[in-house]
Amino acid sequence: MPSIFNTLHIGYTGLNASQAGVNTTSHNISNAESExxxxxxxxxxxxxxxxxxxxQVGNGADIQTIKRIFDNFVFDRYTDIxxxxxxxxxxxxxxxxxxxYFPEIEGVGIKADLAExxxxxxxxxxxxxxxxxxxxxxxQTEILTKNIKETQARVISLQNQVNxxxxxxxxxxxxxxxxxxxxxxxxxxxxxxxxYVANDLRDKxxxxxxxxxxxxxxxxxxxxxxxxxxxxxxxxxxxGSYTLSVNGFNIVDxxxxxxxxxxxxxxxxxxxxxxxxxxxxVLIPMDSExxxxxxxxxxxLRGKSDIRSNNGVPTDGILQKTVSQLDAFAAELIEATNxxxxxxxxxxxTSNEIVLNPNNSLVxxxxxxxxxxxxxxxxxxxxxxxxxxxxxxxxxxxMTGVAGSNSIQGQIEANVDDNADSSGINDIDDFxxxxxxxxxxxxxxxxxxxDPAMVSKxxxxxxxxxxxxxxxxxSGTNFAGALGMNRFFDGTDASDITLNFNLKxxxxxxxxxxxxxxxxxxxxxxxxxxxFEEYEFEVGRISYETTxxxxxxxxxxxxxxxxxxxxxxxxxxxxxxxxxxxxYQSVSKVSIDEEMTNLIRYQTSYGAAAKIITTVDxxxxxxxxxxx
Numbered sequence: 001m002p003s004i005f006n007t008l009h010i011g012y013t014g015l016n017a018s019q020a021g022v023n024t025t026s027h028n029i030s031n032a033e034s035e036x037x038x039x040x041x042x043x044x045x046x047x048x049x050x051x052x053x054x055x056q057v058g059n060g061a062d063i064q065t066i067k068r069i070f071d072n073f074v075f076d077r078y079t080d081i082x083x084x085x086x087x088x089x090x091x092x093x094x095x096x097x098x099x100x101y102f103p104e105i106e107g108v109g110i111k112a113d114l115a116e117x118x119x120x121x122x123x124x125x126x127x128x129x130x131x132x133x134x135x136x137x138x139x140q141t142e143i144l145t146k147n148i149k150e151t152q153a154r155v156i157s158l159q160n161q162v163n164x165x166x167x168x169x170x171x172x173x174x175x176x177x178x179x180x181x182x183x184x185x186x187x188x189x190x191x192x193x194x195x196y197v198a199n200d201l202r203d204k205x206x207x208x209x210x211x212x213x214x215x216x217x218x219x220x221x222x223x224x225x226x227x228x229x230x231x232x233x234x235x236x237x238x239x240g241s242y243t244l245s246v247n248g249f250n251i252v253d254x255x256x257x258x259x260x261x262x263x264x265x266x267x268x269x270x271x272x273x274x275x276x277x278x279x280x281x282v283l284i285p286m287d288s289e290x291x292x293x294x295x296x297x298x299x300x301l302r303g304k305s306d307i308r309s310n311n312g313v314p315t316d317g318i319l320q321k322t323v324s325q326l327d328a329f330a331a332e333l334i335e336a337t338n339x340x341x342x343x344x345x346x347x348x349x350t351s352n353e354i355v356l357n358p359n360n361s362l363v364x365x366x367x368x369x370x371x372x373x374x375x376x377x378x379x380x381x382x383x384x385x386x387x388x389x390x391x392x393x394x395x396x397x398x399m400t401g402v403a404g405s406n407s408i409q410g411q412i413e414a415n416v417d418d419n420a421d422s423s424g425i426n427d428i429d430d431f432x433x434x435x436x437x438x439x440x441x442x443x444x445x446x447x448x449x450x451d452p453a454m455v456s457k458x459x460x461x462x463x464x465x466x467x468x469x470x471x472x473x474x475s476g477t478n479f480a481g482a483l484g485m486n487r488f489f490d491g492t493d494a495s496d497i498t499l500n501f502n503l504k505x506x507x508x509x510x511x512x513x514x515x516x517x518x519x520x521x522x523x524x525x526x527x528x529x530x531x532f533e534e535y536e537f538e539v540g541r542i543s544y545e546t547t548x549x550x551x552x553x554x555x556x557x558x559x560x561x562x563x564x565x566x567x568x569x570x571x572x573x574x575x576x577x578x579x580x581x582x583x584y585q586s587v588s589k590v591s592i593d594e595e596m597t598n599l600i601r602y603q604t605s606y607g608a609a610a611k612i613i614t615t616v617d618x619x620x621x622x623x624x625x626x627x628x
Contacts, residue, residue, distance in 0.1 A: 002050050002057045004623070008616045013060030014609030017044050020063050021602035025595050032590040036207030038068040039590045040199055068199045071587045075206065076220075078584040079213035083292040085577040086214040088570035090297040094162060095563040098322065101154050102556040110151060111552050113144040118531045125524035128512035138507035141499045145489070152326045152494035159319040162302045166272045169295050170262040173215050177244070178257045180208045184242055185255035209244065217292015218246050247289040249276045260286070267312040271302070315540050318562050323494075325555040328537040330494035333548055335368060336473065336535055339481025340526045341488035343514045345379045345460035347450040352484035352492075353443040358399035358436055362408070368482040369393060372475070373466045376412070378431050381458030383517030387418045389428040390466070393477050399446065400436050409434045412448075430454075432461055446483060462486075462514060473526075473533040 020042045031037040043064045049056035103109045120140045124133045183205045190198035212218045221243045244252040251258055261275045261283055274290065275283035287304040290296050303317020314320050342349070354367060362369045371394055378387040391411045401407025404414045412434045418427040431454050435447040450459060463485060465476025480486065488510075491497040503510050513520025530548065537544045537551045544551060 002052060004616060004619055006050065006057070006059065007619075008613060010058065010060035011609050011612030011616060013047060013062070014612060015606060017042070017061040017063055018602050018606035018609055020044075020066070022599065022606065024066055025598045025602060028590045029592065029595050029599075032592055032595075036203050036210070037590065038070045038199070038203050038206070038588040039595075040066055040068045042066050065195075065197060066199065067197055068202065069588055070202075070206075071584075072222075074580075074584050074587055078580050079210050079220075081573070081577045081580045082210055083213045083217040083296075084573045086294045087217070087292060087297040088566070088573040090294050091301065091566045092563075092570045094158070094297075094301050095318065095559070095566045098155065098158060098319065099559055099563040101151050102559050104553075104556045109556075110144070110147050111549065111556070113140070113147050114531075114548065114552065116140055117144045118528055121524050121527045124510075124512045125521040125528060128521040128524060129518055131508045134510045135507045137510055138499060138503060142504070145491075145497045145499060148326070148330055148494050148497055152323065152330075155319060155322050155326065156495070159302055159317075159323065160270070162298050162319065163271055166274075166295065166298050166302070167262050167264075169215055169298065170260055170272075170274065173212060173251070173295070174259050176208050176212055176215070177251045177259075180205060180212070180244060180252050181255050181257035183208070184252070188255065212244065212251075213293060215293050216246055216290060216295045218244050218251065220244050246286070247291065249284075249286055249289065267307070269312045271307055271312060271314070273307060321539070322555065322559060324539045325537075325551070325558070327493040327495070328539045328544075329548070329551045329555060330497045331492060332535050332537050332551065334484075334489040334491055334493075334497055335478060335481035336530060336533075336548075337481075337489055337527065338484055338487045339465060339476065339478055340473070340523065340530060342463040342480030342486045343526070344486060344511050344523055345377075345383075345462045345515055346486055347455045347460050349448045349463070349480075349485040351446040352487075353439065353441070353445050354483065355442070356399065356444055358407075358444065359401075360398060361395055362393060362397055362399060363395050369479055370477050371395065372477040374477050374479050375464045375466060376428055376432065377462050377464060378428065379460050379462065379515050381516060383513075383515030383520060386459070387426055387428055387431060389416065389418050391479075393479065403429075408446075409436065431459060446485075448485070458516075460516060464514075473530060474535045 024040050024042050028039045043066070044061050045064050047059040047062040049059050051057075104111050117140050120133070120137045124130070124137050127133050183201055187198045187201045187205065190196060190201060209218070209220055222241065242252070242254055243250050249258075251260065256279075258279070259277050261277050262272050264270050264272045267273060273285070274287045276286045277283055285308065287299060287307060290299055290304075299317070301317055301319050303314025303320035306315040307313070356362075356365055356367065363371055373390050373392045376389050376391060377385050380386050389412070391408060392406075393408075394406070396406055398407045399409065401410040404410055412432060413429050415424075415429060416427060417423070424430070431451055433449055433451060435449070437445045437447060439445070448461070450461060463480040465479070467473065468475035484490075487500045488503065489497060490500050498504070512524035514523045532547060534545055534547055534550075537546065544554060546554065
């Protein structure tokens with residue numbers, strides 16, 4: 001039969017249970033604002049009863065465990081939406097910044113400058129010999145090119161800033177993943193034997209999991225899930241194996257950490273490349289495998305595809321696409337204008353420095369020359385054509401070769417009676433000399449120049465593309481434009497486009513006419529017409545056939561469209577995030593009101609248990625009194 005001391009023990013277990021409840025409740029209140037803290041509850045049950053002749057007699061309360069109220073299903077949804085939220089926030093912020101570089105909707109910017117540039121050429125066409133207007137053309141050209149270069153520089157700077165953030169965030173991922181592996185080891189030690197649950201360590205692990213999800217869109221896979229319905233209907237606990245992965249790459253495997261390598265030593269543009277380091281030290285590229293979180297947004301904005309095989313430049317990415325589109329716009333403006341300006345008569349033309357094997361096909365090179373033909377015209381001092389020779393370009397045409405060959409040099413130096421007058425002193429080969437120059441750098445250039453004796457007599461020459469039946473400007477060979485012969489623009493793309501140095505130094509050398517004759521405005525009219533002509537713009541693997549305005553509109557519209565899409569996506573994700581966060585907090589977050597109620601409840605229980613002990617004490621005093 002249970003003794004009076006057993007009753008004393010029952011009171012003692014009640015005190016312990018109430019004290020544990022007060023301690024746990026106090027712990028909850030103290031950590032109410034701690035990041036990632038999950039409220040905890042004491043799980044108690046009736047202790048094993050004492051068997052007696054009269055039956056089973058209660059033996060007090062038994063503290064089974066202290067567990068946190070946590071729903072892994074809700075937490076998984078919360079971490080997933082957190083990754084989407086971080087992706088959306090970063091994308092919107094970056095693209096909103098990018099859109100400010102294209103203020104076309106306000107009537108200012110590159111498009112407005114381009115329109116004014118063509119207007120100045122029209123003014124020059126109306127007054128072809130006015131030096132003041134030539135100065136205005138030069139000034140407007142410099143305004144246009146400066147705006148193009150500055151816009152491109154700002155886009156590239158933004159891309160570089162995003163690229164720099166990549167290494168910072170990857171380093172943070174590695175630090176957090178290493179901490180996570182250490183916490184997993186500590187949890188395994190704390191929970192060895194299965195008697196205790198490392199609640200606070202699990203909270204710390206969840207905080208890191210949520211941070212990693214936001215950073216890189218990671219997911220967690222566990223061995224099994226156990227329900228804790230005794231505590232709360234939505235509470236459950238994970239146990240068993242543990243891996244944290246990014247699209248199949250295990251970054252944390254239990255207490256083992258696999259580093260993500262980030263380096264840019266081999267990239268000529270300084271773009272960081274990511275790789276996964278296996279346990280055997282082998283590096284596996286993973287740039288294209290990261291699609292979530294802040295890092296996923298960084299890669300989608302900067303670009304990530306083919307970065308190791310395309311001269312270090314990605315073939316995708318919103319920022320890279322903008323850079324490429326601006327380059328395509330500027331490159332075509334440079335080449336198309338130079339191709340027109342080469343029609344201006346001069347006594348010498350020197351190409352840009354180019355990398356070209358002079359014996360190989362020009363059409364199959366990457367400098368942009370097409371099949372077709374162009375004319376070399378010789379003008380006298382009055383602007384009359386005194387000789388013309390058609391130079392044909394097919395797939396086999398090279399730059400250099402013997403006279404009479406299918407090369408540019410061979411066709412220029414060929415002894416041909418251009419005027420059909422049987423004279424041997426008034427043909428192209430009598431006026432013009434060809435020279436192929438090789439510099440110390442290994443680059444080459446082509447020179448065409450008049451014979452000095454002919455220059456002294458006032459003769460000059462020009463290159464004029466032969467166009468198709470509809471006179472489309474883009475239907476010629478683009479020979480002069482691709483090589484930069486008699487340039488109006490210097491540079492190759494949006495990063496270095498500028499007015500030709502000689503014309504910048506002396507704008508009066510800008511000519512409106514093709515010939516030396518006064519009043520000739522045909523060259524200026526061709527440049528004015530250029531704004532209405534369609535050209536082929538190459539952007540990566542995509543080709544656009546549109547006007548100069550159309551190409552820039554496409555660039556600005558793409559930026560605006562991407563920005564609006566990012567804003568709308570972020571609004572949608574924010575609504576989902578807020579709902580999921582509220583659900584997560586309703587399960588796990590500490591409620592001060594609830595905890596204060598529990599504190600009063602445990603305080604009352606403690607007082608009641610204490611009453612048991614005082615009652616037993618009085619009973620013992622009564623027994624002692626009987627003995628006396």
